[in-house]
Amino acid sequence: MHHNGSPRRADTSGPSSPSVKTADHMSGMVETGVETRTVGPLSFLVSRQTFWVFVAALVAFVSLSLATDTFATQQNLFNVTRNFAFVGIIALGMTAVIITGGIDLSVGSVLCLTGMVLGVVMNAGFSIWAGIAAVCVTALIIGAVNGVLIAYVGLPPFVATLGMLAIARSLAMVASGNRMIYDFGPDQGTLLAIGGGNTFGIANPVIVLAALALLTGYLFRWTQWGRHVFAIGGNEQAATLAGIPVRGIKVAVYMISALTAGVSGILEVGWLGAVTTNLGQSMELAVIAAAVIGGANLSGGVGTAFGAVIGAALIEIIRNSLLLLGVDAFWQGTFVGSFILLAVTFDRFRGWLLAD
Amino acid sequence: MPVLELADITKSFGAILALSNVSMTLERGEVVGLMGDNGAGKSTLVKIIAGNFPPTQGTITIDGRPITFYHPVEARRSGIEIVYQDLALCDNLTAAANVFLGRELRFGFGPFHLLDYGAMHRRASALFKELKSETRPRDLVRRMSGGQRQAVAIARTRLSDATILLLDEPTAAISVRQVTEVLNLIRRLRNQGLAIVLVSHRMPDVFSVADRIVVLRRGSKVADKKISDSSPEEVTGLITGAIERA
Numbered sequence: 135m136h137h138n139g140s141p142r143r144a145d146t147s148g149p150s151s152p153s154v155k156t157a158d159h160m161s162g163m164v165e166t167g168v169e170t171r172t173v174g175p176l177s178f179l180v181s182r183q184t185f186w187v188f189v190a191a192l193v194a195f196v197s198l199s200l201a202t203d204t205f206a207t208q209q210n211l212f213n214v215t216r217n218f219a220f221v222g223i224i225a226l227g228m229t230a231v232i233i234t235g236g237i238d239l240s241v242g243s244v245l246c247l248t249g250m251v252l253g254v255v256m257n258a259g260f261s262i263w264a265g266i267a268a269v270c271v272t273a274l275i276i277g278a279v280n281g282v283l284i285a286y287v288g289l290p291p292f293v294a295t296l297g298m299l300a301i302a303r304s305l306a307m308v309a310s311g312n313r314m315i316y317d318f319g320p321d322q323g324t325l326l327a328i329g330g331g332n333t334f335g336i337a338n339p340v341i342v343l344a345a346l347a348l349l350t351g352y353l354f355r356w357t358q359w360g361r362h363v364f365a366i367g368g369n370e371q372a373a374t375l376a377g378i379p380v381r382g383i384k385v386a387v388y389m390i391s392a393l394t395a396g397v398s399g400i401l402e403v404g405w406l407g408a409v410t411t412n413l414g415q416s417m418e419l420a421v422i423a424a425a426v427i428g429g430a431n432l433s434g435g436v437g438t439a440f441g442a443v444i445g446a447a448l449i450e451i452i453r454n455s456l457l458l459l460g461v462d463a464f465w466q467g468t469f470v471g472s473f474i475l476l477a478v479t480f481d482r483f484r485g486w487l488l489a490d
Numbered sequence: 491m492p493v494l495e496l497a498d499i500t501k502s503f504g505a506i507l508a509l510s511n512v513s514m515t516l517e518r519g520e521v522v523g524l525m526g527d528n529g530a531g532k533s534t535l536v537k538i539i540a541g542n543f544p545p546t547q548g549t550i551t552i553d554g555r556p557i558t559f560y561h562p563v564e565a566r567r568s569g570i571e572i573v574y575q576d577l578a579l580c581d582n583l584t585a586a587a588n589v590f591l592g593r594e595l596r597f598g599f600g601p602f603h604l605l606d607y608g609a610m611h612r613r614a615s616a617l618f619k620e621l622k623s624e625t626r627p628r629d630l631v632r633r634m635s636g637g638q639r640q641a642v643a644i645a646r647t648r649l650s651d652a653t654i655l656l657l658d659e660p661t662a663a664i665s666v667r668q669v670t671e672v673l674n675l676i677r678r679l680r681n682q683g684l685a686i687v688l689v690s691h692r693m694p695d696v697f698s699v700a701d702r703i704v705v706l707r708r709g710s711k712v713a714d715k716k717i718s719d720s721s722p723e724e725v726t727g728l729i730t731g732a733i734e735r736a
Contacts, residue, residue: 376591
């Protein structure tokens with residue numbers, strides 16, 4: 135999707151461990167530590183969806199390895215894991231938003247704006263730390279504006295973040311004069327190493343994704359804050375009556391969502407080695423798809439960190455396999471869109487089953 | 491001294507006068523049945539006591555101290571617990587999670603506080619046992635029967651040492667056997683010294699547990715008398731307006 139047509143930097147990764155091992159290892163870790171089991175039997179169903187998506191990803195993986203000799207190469211697996219990391223990181227923030235019963239359509243544009251802010255700051259000769267600080271401040275302000283419009287002004291999340299989708303991308307054009315930035319000043323090497331490099335053969339964005347997934351899972355499962363996020367999605371009125379700071383928590387989840395877009399922006403810019411104003415175009419679709427396919431319920435109250443990661447992985451494997459199988463890239467939207475519809479339909483059926 | 495005293499409570503929503511000059515008292519170890527037709531102002535009165543909104547006029551006194559609540563949490567801190575008619579539960583959470591909603595038990599040190607699942611499950615389990623409910627702490631509320639949900643909502647009020655318990659239609663949505671359980675529970679709580687306001691449509695329930703009855707009609711109090719001095723026929727007449735005042 136958004137990676138298409140982007141200039142891909144040659145990978146400088148050395149011998150990398152087969153990425154399937156990486157994925158397995160990660161999921162094992164995340165499953166024990168992170169799965170949100172606040173919800174007894176339902177979480178069984180939810181984790182079952184996560185489980186089936188995981189199986190689907192695995193089946194696709196195995197059949198692709200057998201059907202093509204281009205898929206199961208170290209290089210391709212390295213690419214696949216890194217590519218889904220960008221979507222997966224934001225899907226973690228999106229999952230928090232979706233659990234409260236909201237939606238954040240602005241993440242693709244926020245990724246672009248924060249990438250551009252990073253580019254402009256570093257291009258002006260400032261250090262990467264200044265760039266990262268500027269990205270965080272920008273993302274948190276955008277998220278706070280989204281959150282306040284939704285929690286305090288009472289705009290529907292769809293409307294507030296749709297407005298921000300347009301505003302953030304436009305601001306990215308304003309900030310850069312709509313030109314490409316590829317000179318990142320004195321810290322250029324560091325930035326490219328962070329986004330494009332690897333540690334122990336694992337792409338850096340994948341490591342960031344794993345760390346953030348563990349952190350998100352911890353917040354969801356073990357903190358009072360996480361419990362309250364779920365409560366708001368379950369029954370906002372009840373949460374308010376119980377004295378939960380509903381508005382504050384809503385603002386926080388949109389700030390977190392924007393911040394994950396910022397983190398992903400830094401990594402993606404580091405990988406691409408350039409920022410253009412079409413970075414992250416329609417990425418929100420892939421992110422929402424990842425969260426929903428991973429078991430997050432758009433009507434709120436249900437979702438897991440592990441699901442977001444697995445959902446992102448499945449989408450990228452499908453996307454990658456279509457490329458490798460020689461299917462016209464124009465079809466990708468059809469496939470990803472169908473997967474969203476399938477996941478939501480599945481969710482509907484589950485609702486009916488539970489209602490009986 | 492009454493634990494709760496309402497004096498000339500008036501509440502209007504825009505042009506609608508929901509309550510007009512309602513005064514009543516509540517003693518420890520007493521169950522007051524609050525009755526009235528739909529729209530008589532029962533729920534409004536209970537919600538004012540529970541801090542959902544302040545009265546337009548009038549004063550609320552708890553243990554002799556006048557208070558004003560702007561949020562249910564403030565009322566809860568003053569020892570007032572309420573079970574709402576719709577129960578206000580989160581379907582996606584477990585029974586224990588709902589019982590402790592907003593009052594989660596945690597353990598930890600410094601800035602790190604983890605949810606104490608063990609302690610919350612044990613405490614919730616003990617509460618359900620005390621309520622003679624078969625609800626288990628890990629059960630999802632979404633999959634519960636009306637009676638089990640009721641037990642969760644009532645268990646929530648038993649977390650703190652409440653002095654006043656407000657029950658809004660606690661027997662409206664549950665089976666006959668469960669009604670008996672809830673009424674027994676109300677008696678036990680009264681015997682422990684709680685002051686209870688029971689809002690109900692069900693005449694038999696009110697006459698079986700209440701010590702006193704207050705009847706509202708169109709926002710005004712039309713009766714406040716001992717249950718032994720009244721009868722279901724009289725109360726029906728008061729509710730409908732066939733009897734003007736008693």
